[in-house]
Amino acid sequence: MTRDRTTTTTTSTGGSIGAYLLHRAKPHLPPWLGVAGLGIAGSGAHLLWADSVGAGVGLTLSAVALTGATWWAGRETSAQRRLHSAITVAAGSAWMTGAALAGPLSGILPDTYLMGGAVLALSWNVRMALRTADAPTGSADKGLLAKVGLAKAMIGRTQVEPNRVTASVALEGGEQTNDDVARALVRIASALDLPQSAVRYQPSADSARRGELVIVPRDMLGEAQEWEGPSLPGGSIADPLVIGQYDDGSPLMVWLPGDPDAGRNASHFLIAGGTGSGKGDAALNLQTEILSRRDVVMWLSDPKAFQDFRPLLPAYDWAVEGGAGTEAMVEALQHVIPARTGWLGKHSYRQWTTQATETQTDPAHSCRPDRTPCGCPGMPYMVAWMEEAANTLRALGDDAFTGIAQEARSAGVSLIVSLQRPSYDQMSTSTRASLPSVIALGCDPRDEG
Template sequence: GGEQTNDDVARALVRIASALDLPQSAVRYQPSADSARRGELVIVPKDMLNETVEWAGPSNPGGSITDPLVIGQYDDGSPLMVWLPGDPDVGRNASHFLIAGGTGSGKGDAALNLMTEILSRGDVIMWLSDPKAFQDFRPLLPAYDWAVEGGADTEAMVEALQHVIPARTGWLGKHSYRQWTPQAAQKQTDPAHSCAASGACGCPGMPYMVAWMEEAANTLRNLGDDAFTGIAQEARSAGVSLIVSLQRPSYDQMSTSTRASLPSVIALGCDPRDEGFSLPESVINQGAHPGAWGNRRPGYCYVVSGGIDPERYASPGRTQQFTTRAVSLMETLAEWAVRNGATADPITAGAAKAVVGRAYTGRADTDETEPTTVHDQDDEITTGTQLDPEDAAMDPEQDLPPAQQGDDTPGLFGTDTGRKPSPEEARELFARALDEFEAAGQMIVGPKDFMDWCDANGYSRPWVSARLRDAAAEGRLQPTNQTGRWRIVPALTPA
């Protein structure tokens, strides 16, 4: 007493591991909250995580998202579990997660463990942004409510999420929910959770929602931290969890504000210099060192989150491994989710549709035209002159119109020659281009998206920028958080 403190023990952990001829992660120290010189020294002489455990399916298919999500096991053999929604009875807040790990650390398997647990529950929907074109997640694609590959589509998803969150919060408030509970996902038949003064309102329920941003470094860089920080700060009260996955959560990848808004973390192996970005200093002082693993222990991780005993924070765990044998089971899970899982409620779907139109509503189009039958040329012989439909009304005896000024300039749609459009025609063409972007589901645009259009029509980027500003003044576009990027306001469709 008076000579040494718990901090001295924390600094000595690596020497204790050396004395016992054990890896650094096998020795950890849990200081007492009531004493500066007392605590518990934990030594794990045999690593129970050496053998990989293959994923055998979700732990609780058909259960609620409020039930624990099992993503692996600790080094003592106990299940490694996390929670997403809050629980007012135990005082647990809803969780946003950061999944961090270097190349080869098993970050993809960790994501699949968590994702398959989420998708197997019956009262949750998920949005996914994955710039890697669903390289790891393709067997699960049918199960997502909305999935995009990145770029402008991810911008649209983030923009929609910013509008969906207050809409969901408003619905929960009107139905007297202080935070999301499983009851909120059911049809509202309880007068205590009614938006009507006369009794039960019967409104459709609102499932929990998970917004997953995979390989988020580029997204953070393109959209700015403000977008994610605002979402993370407001989403908990809306029954939404944000999950961000990236390799290095360092200051040059995300701001301290965004990092602080993601307090829960699954920290896999990393460069020793990046440990402080993944884990709180207090957990590192207890002996947690993901930098000691690097990419040599795929799946090894530390998990810090609400619902987990803080004494467990420095205990290593390992996620289950996904091999090629898991693909068929993942496809089966996706089919089950389509048939039995939750679908977006009218509030969530309506808010997303109002902001990004077909970028959301067209995500699951399944309309297919009948395949064209190619007949054998020997069976059917077509006679008569065949005309292009555009030429059907043309009089072959009528003279061609006289030449006009500009007929020797580049054409409108990439033809060799053509008349340069008047300002009115050019504005009409620009409006048509916006319609085409909207029809294709691309709801976030900027000058760079019009470069091919400029080349085809002979207009400069400054001219397009001016037209974008005009369209914004007319209400056809709205500015986003990113300079020079605009969100297309869906055109009203006649009833």
């Protein structure tokens, strides 16, 4: 009984392997069957038309017509597949014509058949193997694009994240532009059964027909998200400040100091939001994030007598409630900025970096003429925060911060101005132009622009 079971198991396993190999080979058989059929057809044609001049002319014209028809029929496919198909048909037709007139075993025809036929069949096998690896995704993408009127567009590299899919898109040259994708976004959202805001397109700055399609299946901002607290206590102010999250759940980060390696300048911020918009909570979170860093000092002017920020009072380098105190702070800033710029210049810093915070022991940043280490104390980054700035602007003029905003970045100072309505009658256009980064929280539609 043991011998019988062993024999049965071996036979079953051998049959399973054979069936598996046959199943895997089936998709690759058509090119080889085509080569075999071509050989049979060439031999039969020679028996019929070996001595016929008319048949030779007809076969030649038929070969040209069939190749042209293949090229025309492939206009909706990729350029590579169209060329591959046309070459295959042209080669097969030429051999068929030669075999019919001279005989399949004449001259180089048998060698051409064996070597050329094998090469063509293998080339289609390789193409099929490469296409199979990407067939499910490519098919779905093309089906989706065809539904929204972008059938000729090509989906390239795709990056899949937990709640975000980014796919590069290449449109048909001369027929489609990035504007076509922008108009199709609502249809893409409909096809995916998603809200329109979940689908967006980022056109390439270097091409009118290339860009990235971004899909966010789940809006992580549909419900209020509690702030998780400082992201990097004890870290550097040069590291990003996390002040919230995007709709795909990724962190919303901002930077204050510049970074010469990244080509980023220091930033000023304008925070705007009407009553009840959450401006106070956003400011409290951002200030806590800033004050948790080790190499920064903050000055605060708050005409509301620290109503929101009283728990943070011990952390400020200088805090005033408004009025004469704010006027003194603005005046002090106008003197502090050139002093900081002078210190950075003497120590060979083109802009503030984290190295400027430490004791200056590097000869490259010495203020001594002989370039020996000067040992000067370092200088931390500085943030000047003007809360409820409308009061200050009314008292000092709508361009009170213009000079400060224009000169502070080179001195390692960021100016943050917070008010409800940053309209022209509250703040000069010169000051607004010097505050390129904006945190807008529920502004009136007339002010959002």
